[in-house]
Amino acid sequence: MKKLSFRVIICILIVNLTIIPFLFALNGYGTTEEIDSKFGDTPVIDGYIDLFSGEWNKAMKVQINLGGLPPKGLPISLWVMQNDFNLYISVQLELEQGYHNITEFIGLIISNSSSEAKEDFIDAKIIQFSNISVDKFNYFDYYINNSIFSIDTEVNGNGAANLDGVTSTYEFSIPIKNTLDNVEDVVLDYGNTYAFNITYGDVPIYPNGIKKSTTVLINLISLPSTLPSLTNIILFALCIVVFSIIGILYGFYIYKILRLKADIKRVKR
């Protein structure tokens, strides 16, 4: 009897150990990639990636798949960049001619930390096409509570989208540490990591309209120190002293050369 109880307990333990990780996985979005943001210039948020001006040149570029590997998943190009004030994210999506839905959207569902638990994703920025054929779109800022999307009282950030041939481009600008509403928005901070669920959908109903999504971790880099280190200051001061000494000695040497010329002339006379 004791042996049987022991076996039952072991079986329950094994079953639990097998199922529990799956439950955790179901509760989150599932991470695919960790991206280090890069410092760059401020891009124009207009739905165009201007290659001539090189506005996104310094961005971190990655290729990811929304909702698994192709053919099931949707491959996208993700560009991540930041400056002193904002985080810039661009998503490029290439679909065959006629496959872009008229009410296509790309959303960024943001976790308040690097946690991928569903309840930590409390903020959503969505660029929603109302008519993709004429490039009509809206930028929405939502607050998420128990999977219910509620529109923010204050719109935080900015977004634009454009369809060019078979490629649709979405550009997001999200303030860092300068959020208008701390309750309805995730306050991004330098040096921290945040989970971003990138979503694609074709019906403007959230979250039911979401068709494919993938979570990435974005590492916001710290602001570069504006104050030079003491060693650098000392070295620079020393450098200036050395150059000043050389300059003074050089001037004195030129004076000596001119004096020498006068002396030679006097000796000749």
Add this chain to the structure above:
Amino acid sequence: MSKIPKQQEKELKSKEKYRSNEKFAYRSVIISAILGGIFFIISLFFNTGFITIFMNKDIFWNFIDITIKVLAIMFFFLFMITSVGNYKELIGKPLNWKELLFLFLLSIGQTILNIWVFTFTLFGLAIIIIYLYIVQEF
């Protein structure tokens, strides 16, 4: 028959040769000092970080930046050592090792902001000094 005695003629020729050498040495002092000054100004602009157009772009432009800095210092040293050497010769004193060391330190002092410039300049100056030593020996 020449009215000037042979001994006097020889002395005159010797004096003229000395004057010609003196003129050449003085011109060398001036030209070398000016060139040294030009390279000093180039070095001043690049080594103090006043001109940063080539810095922190990529490895190629960094290499160009370091090369300009190193060459400016090396040419400064080379022209100044020539100028000072000839100057000392004109005043009848030889260039001693203290002056050579002083110029060497002034040249190497220009490199303190960049470890790579320091390393390559040290190497370059050592080659120049070895070369000058060998030339003097033979």
